[in-house]
Amino acid sequence: MRIGIVCPYSFDVPGGVQNHIMDLAEALIGLGHEVSVLAPADEDSPLPPYVVPAGRSVPFPYNGSVARITFGPVSTARVRRWLARGDFDVLHVHEPFALSLSLLAVLSARGPVVATFHTAMTRSRALAAAQGMLQIVLERITARIAVSALARKVQVEHLDGGAVEIPNGVAVAKFADAEPLPGWPGECAPGTGGTIGFLGRFTEPRKGFEVLREAFVSLAAERPGLRLLVAGPGEAEELFEGVPPELRERITFLGLVSEADKARMLRSVHIYVAPNLGGESFGMILTEAMAAGAAIVASELDAFRRVLDGGRAGQLFPTGDATALRRTLVELLDDPDRRVALSACAREVAATFDWPTVARRVLEVYAAAIEATDGRVIDQEWVGPR
Structure with missing residues (x-):
């Protein structure tokens, strides 16, 4: 044809x-x-x-x-x-x-x-x-x-x-078989470490990055090993806005990445966060993160709920609520069995896409x-x- x-x-x-x-x-x-x-x-x-x-x-x-x-x-x-x-x-x-x-x-x-x-x-x-x-x-x-x-x-x-x-x-094999970036995701010891990730246009308000940034700043002050890995178009100055100087070294900004490096980035986190505020009809990044095997935390948008099989393949939190996001991250970072279960379910759902x-x-x-x-x-x- x-x-x-x-x-x-x-x-x-x-x-x-x-x-x-x-x-x-x-x-x-x-x-x-x-x-x-x-x-x-x-x-x-x-x-x-x-x-x-x-x-x-x-x-x-x-x-x-x-x-x-x-x-x-x-x-x-x-x-x-x-x-x-x-x-x-x-x-x-x-x-x-x-x-x-x-x-x-x-x-x-x-x-x-x-x-x-x-x-x-x-x-x-x-x-x-x-x-x-x-x-x-x-x-x-x-x-x-x-x-x-x-x-x-x-x-x-x-x-x-x-x-x-x-x-x-989603090209499942491309994400499932990607090699993590060197040195990532590192250790995720309860109460101290862990790597969370975000990919997208963090300068767009509807992507909700400010919600994630607020939750990270609050949580990083208590978890000395917590790191944030960010990829997407934008300037570093805007990314670090409002982040205390002593925490900035724990945020790694990759900038705009290739499709291959996007897959590697998603394989380099313990938890992928989608803090979007609205305007989403599907959530392609969620299917990619699922294929990569990441545990997912996402805003309670109807579109995200559907992609995540009602919350079975990812943890949902109230949209725009940085305090609730922080609480959800703590629970998952300190519960490796829960992360493994979410990851396994996510891969199963991703296969249908x-x-x-x-x-x-x-x-x-x-x-x-x-x-x-x-x-x-x-x-x-x-x-x-x-």
Whole structure:
């Protein structure tokens, strides 16, 4: 099968949607299919061979974050050239309502279109302003996928249709087989030591890093061997803000890491903490941490609760409550048997998200979309932005 996949967000900046698309593409290629991915990226960016760069992106506020997108007449022309060259059996776009390549691809497509919705956002001024355009987009989508029950709920309640729920996948072996970083995670003696980890954009308020930082500072004052391992984009000055000088040497900041080093980082902690405050429809980092075998502590968000099998595969704490997080960390750091039990359960749950399994479910949706269109093409051509 010839498959075209469109990413709305720049490949020059890492993110959950970008990682999802790369892993899906590689899983589909591994299953014998021909895949091309179109994404915003500079022409000289180091990209996988299956990715076609669509040009430089610009920052745009979206769903409590800042997305880097590409839009306009030049982008429209590039999308159309890519579609014409690819002659795809099916087009798979991600986040088609983001003002970027996915929306342009849907409007320019002539055959079956599958759309994946990642976010659970229900209100947006941009979406409200573009309601007429969005209706046109919806009419051109053959089949919909939602990565979570929350994302699917948006489809049912706000977009007049359903969606097949297929979760984000995880390359289980990549995380399970990774070697920990040298010297990590170290000892976790009761009452003294332990390593906790955080990965993500710690400068974004909704990621909740301030909650973790507050809990760490309080706990580290009592546990002389406690360490915090942090990876993600951002400046060290912001990371250490509010941390007493005598505790800073116990925080190691890796900065932006490669996919390989992300797996190694997750293998280097006793406990992975996801202190997010909201805006999450799934929680891809949780599946990666589960595959790495880390014991997980996460905010009591509905999306996280679902990924962690109701709390069976990870310990939940009240969202935004640094005191409760501190208490939970103490309990787990001093209970190795509990950590082992959580880790074993997490690996079991992570296996259900393994990419080959997820990719086969996506292929079923592709087949249904192709059958639904029965080789027909859309006759009406969209003119595009001027």
